[in-house]
Amino acid sequence: MANFFKLAGYDYNEPRGSISIERENDGIRLFTEVYASIDNDDIDFECQEVSLEQVEGIFIKAKSIHELAGKRFVWETPENEYGYAGVLNVVEYEQINKAEFVIESISDGIITVYWRGIGDICWDEPFDTDVQFETRVAIPLPDSALS
Secondary structure: OOOEEEEOOEEEOOOEEEEEEEEEOOEEEEEEEEEEEOOOOOOOHHHOEEEEEOOOOEEEOOOOHHHHOOOEEEEOOOEEOOEEOOEEEOOOEEEEEEEEEEEEEEEOOEEEEEEEEEEOOOOOOOOOOOEEEEEEEEEEOOHHHHO
């Protein structure tokens, strides 16, 4: 499936991302970042660059990154047993209010994630409150994750 990034109904340019992993006593803390941009005169300059980040990571009970393929994580509120849903950085960092994060596949050193949700940007319409985002991105795994 193709990579994409949508925010407030706009199709941003193909996203790029990074993953880092910290091993903890009984699991893995996964940090994911996704970046995208758009060149569109209909959108305020301040909203043309966007990132999603799991600043504190999400904690998953697993011994290996490969155990995570196919896993789906849902936040109905900004925080749950996995940690925070993340932040949406457009004008400034704002907490994501609701989210779904799916690790679609892990293959050949690439992790493909699907991430959608709702966050507040606190800018002009349509980048004000309850702004929907959705992305799918394939990200190279760090060498440390593959061991």
